[in-house]
Amino acid sequence: MKDSFKALKTLETASGTYGYFDLSELERQGVAEVSRLPFSIRVMLESLLRNEDGYQVTREDIEALARWQPEPGEINVPLKLARVILQDFTGVPAVVDLAAMRDAVAERGGDPKRINPVVPADLVIDHSVQVDAFGTAYAFFYNVEKEYERNKERYLLLKWAQGALENFRVVPPGTGIVHQVNLEYLAKVVMTEKRDGLLLAFPDSLVGTDSHTTMVNGLGVLGWGVGGIEAEAVMLGQPYYMLAPKVVGFKLYGELPEGATATDLVLTITEILRKHGVVGKFVEFYGPGVAKLSLADRATIANMAPEYGATMGFFPVDEETLNYLRLTGRPEELIALVEAYTKANGLFRTPEAEERVRYSEYLELDLATVEPSLAGPKRPQD
Secondary structure, eight states, rough: OOOOOOOOOEEEEETTEEEEEOHHHHTTSSSGGGGGGGGHHHHHHHHHHTOOSSSSOHHHHHHHHHHHSSSSSEEEEEEEOOOEEEEEEHHHHHHHHEEEEEEHHHHHOOOGGGOOOSSSSEOOOOOOOOOOEEESSSHHHHHHHHHHHHHHHHHHHHHHHHHHHEEEEEOTTSSHHHHIIIIIOOOEEEEEEEEETTEEEOOOOEEEGGGGGGGHHHHHOOEEEOOHHHHHHHHHHHEEEEEOOEEEEEEEESSOTTTOHHHHHHHHHHHHHHHHHOOOOEEESSTGGGGGGGGGHHHHHHHHHHTTSEEEEEOOOOOHHHHHHHHTTTTHHHHHHHHHHHHHTTBBOOHHHHHHHHOEEEEEEEGGGOOOOOOOOOOTTO
16 A cells, blocks of 8 residues: 555544544645645545555645645546446446456456456446336336336346446335435445555545436535446546546525525526536535535535536535434444544534635525525426
């Protein structure tokens, strides 16, 4: 495990001892003022620091991103994501590719079991499910049964894949929408991995083959939608290459008035961001108003990133994140780790931490000005 900056430290928690790469070590060594970076950039920086190998991720890559400026210029980031999430339309071809690779290895006398996703991958089946029956107590069961009947060959392949491939899971049809399953069940916020005999803790991050993968940004998880080929490359251990983005700081303050919903808020935010122009940028939300939003509200705002054009709309981890993990039945050991790790590594949102952050551009919204809105066609036939 390469560690040019001697940033590998240990973290004691109720569930045990973990290794982690301490971002503040870069600041102590005078590399850069990491505490002034947006939280989303810090998550990217941690990935580079942890995955330094001198080849795909170099010391120079780490230093360049650590010195991110509001006008970042041409900083190439070889980002290694923690996991991949797939939906069935794009995920099944990826499984077929892995099966074909196994066949090719076997034909050449190799061990086909060596071909596996390097990065954990979850395939959630939701896009292909049709509604044949509705309005009865048995509609759900009938529709799921018809889905298995229609796509029997696909499910035989996926059943084989889940049993044969390492780092690969399938979420069956009828469970939910892919980005909702990701938010409520799959996302851990902080991941762990055994490396060189040490159990490492690090931020959850992903790419997904659904444009609304960004919903998980509401939970403090870095992630966005990509194409099937890009997701497959990440799944096989390749970095996701990108330019360091500009980060728009969006300050929220005040409280939503009675009668205004998260939908009204997200429509207002979308209007502001579309007018400003955020294509290719990260949007990071901060300010006292963030604490007034439930995680469901945050997820609704983050989910709309494709509609307002940003790569993602990010809410850093805070107390509400921990409350949501508890609400959705995540283990207490995980919640304790999330709190301990994010606080130790400067990834936990507090008013004091927010004050130091520099953004590329600034926007703000008084939540009290959000008005209930109604949208729809003017004529029934529209």
